[in-house]
Amino acid sequence: MTLIKLFLLITLFILVIAMILSFIRLIFSKTLWDKILMLNLMSAKVVLFIAVYAIYLEKLVLLDIAITYGIIGFLTMTLLSKFIMAGSRQK
């Protein structure tokens, strides 16, 4: 194992720990916007995880999957926030 592979492995471990911590914060948070923020952080961390893993395995296909996951995460956050805002105005 070369040194750059070790650095990429440490990055993967830090990203997994960050995802677990934000998931714990998502479970124990009170308001709705906290949960949306934690989902946003988790989706960004997942995109980073897939990109680092693609460079670690040297497979080009995983980078396309990372781009797709980024688009899906952005749409999820934006549409959830718009839905919460519009649903509350009708009451």
Add this chain to the structure above:
Amino acid sequence: MNVIAYVILVIAWIFIIFGMITIYSLKNLYTRILTAATIDTVASFLVLFALIFVSWRIEYGFRLVLLIVFLVITNPISSHVNIRSAYLIGIPLKQSEVTTNE
């Protein structure tokens, strides 16, 4: 090229760790959203920028640049929409300030 990648990766670790600390330590909702979104954007930018130097090839670099541009544009937009929906129907700004000062 690998030396630049090592330095940028170490800086990115520090940013990710501080982002996790701010989630647990800050009490106000708006400061938490602001700092978490900002630190997360910088950390993702740094990690992807280091990956360009790790894999020094054109077909990897093109997709990584595309991913960097997409994340830098859309991550502040989603946090802005989140803050806007929290401000319009949720917690007023003065109450949260008062509760943090106590």
